[in-house]
Amino acid sequence: MIRYLYGTQLTDHPALAAAMFGDRAAQFRDRLGWDVTVDAMGWETDTYDALDPLYVIVCDAKGRHAGSMRFLPTIGPTMVSEVFPHLTAGPVRSPDVWECTRVCLSPGTDAGVAGRLLLGASELGLGLGLRACVAVFDQAMMRVCRRRRWAPDILGGANGISVGRWTFDTIRHDALCAATGTSARQSRDWWEVTFGDLSIVPLPVGV
Secondary structure: OEEEEEHHHHHHOHHHHHHHHHHHHHHHHHHOOOOOOEOOOOOEOOHHHHHOOEEEEEEOOOOOEEEEEEEEEOOOOOHHHHOOHHHOOOOOOOOOEEEEEEEEEOOOOOOOHHHHHHHHHHHHHHHHOOOEEEEEEOHHHHHHHHHOOOOOEEEEEEOOEEEEEEEOOHHHHHHHHHHHOOOHHHHHHHHHHHHOOOOOOOOOOOO
């Protein structure tokens, strides 16, 4: 299952939130050695988690965290504009382009989770009526996207790190559904658990 939860909704799903932030600590601090903040509960969070982002969370058959990513609108604070401005020719700011960050896979998760995360990102883009999303990524992420035939347009980069733009469209979405063995109806049903039967949902207040 794929869940879509705003930060303010995570208090209603405490076990899922704890597993997600705990898996982020295991990935970014322990495995990758990033300089990130991990609190006394073992959660990896940063200032962008406090901005009520929209999380895409892939759950396993028992409802546990298997993988996740975080989305924020680019008209507000983003990592591309504040942490990595040197990687692009200019700021990326548009109401129909959001930023994706903190792509995380739970330790020992199955190989299909990455594909389902891409499907969730695509469903989010279509559900919100977005044109594209941007993200900072490395070559490992590029290989994952190329295997699923959704490689980004490169906006800039340096030292093995790039900023890319992924465009949303229904043809790409149908291909991601087929690649993950998920029907388009099932993908939309998961979206509608949070947002209801709307073709385009209103953006959060303040966006």
